Amino acid sequence: MRTRNILIGLIEHLDEFESSTAQDGTLDMADFVNFLNQKVVVEKLETRQDSGDQAPWLTDMGNETETVIARLVTVMNRYAKSYIKRALEGSLIQTGEEFSFLLYLMTNQSLTKSELIFKNVLEKTSGMEVIKRLLKLGLVEEREDENDKRSKRLSLTLSGRQEILKVLPIMQKVSSLVAGNLTLPERQTLAYLLAKLDHYHNDIFATDKQSDFEELSEKYLGAKSGVIDHLNPEQIDHP
Numbered sequence: 001m002r003t004r005n006i007l008i009g010l011i012e013h014l015d016e017f018e019s020s021t022a023q024d025g026t027l028d029m030a031d032f033v034n035f036l037n038q039k040v041v042v043e044k045l046e047t048r049q050d051s052g053d054q055a056p057w058l059t060d061m062g063n064e065t066e067t068v069i070a071r072l073v074t075v076m077n078r079y080a081k082s083y084i085k086r087a088l089e090g091s092l093i094q095t096g097e098e099f100s101f102l103l104y105l106m107t108n109q110s111l112t113k114s115e116l117i118f119k120n121v122l123e124k125t126s127g128m129e130v131i132k133r134l135l136k137l138g139l140v141e142e143r144e145d146e147n148d149k150r151s152k153r154l155s156l157t158l159s160g161r162q163e164i165l166k167v168l169p170i171m172q173k174v175s176s177l178v179a180g181n182l183t184l185p186e187r188q189t190l191a192y193l194l195a196k197l198d199h200y201h202n203d204i205f206a207t208d209k210q211s212d213f214e215e216l217s218e219k220y221l222g223a224k225s226g227v228i229d230h231l232n233p234e235q236i237d238h239p
Contacts, residue, residue: 106161
């Protein structure tokens, strides 16, 4: 039986999983799958080590996983921006933000400026700069909103439609490059997790624009364990 060793290993991991869970806690398949991913996949994963030799104190403070997520999401954004910049060389569309604005207008007959900026999760000032560039290039056009004379509605021009259709194939290649060496199931899992995070953060972005970070932290983190309020310089070892 070729799967004998796998079954034996599975039982051992199941026993370890149960032991690591509180006695009164419920167990389900999703939690066990996540446990297996951590034990079997993550431990064998090859990653680049970019921390210096003074970094160990950072990993001993109970917040390592969240720190890794925040750092890698930021780094992935930089990789993607680098690929997009090279992919759009020679196009009237110069940035990922411009491409995203046009893509939303491609799938909507028209949007107000505020709607378009919100959908792209940009601050108003930054979003208006993108819109100004697209108007100047003749890729979008504006008109008064019939329901709100204070607002302007935007729609694609023929040139804008032609330009986005021209770059769409290469931007699809960018998407494939960003997905990198992930298998199809891994891509589907990552897409699900990122969509879940997007739903969570988009609600904050929509409803808490006036809150400063301390207010956001208190509201959404509260007394969450593992979050550090401040560091004492004496906690850090120096050579």
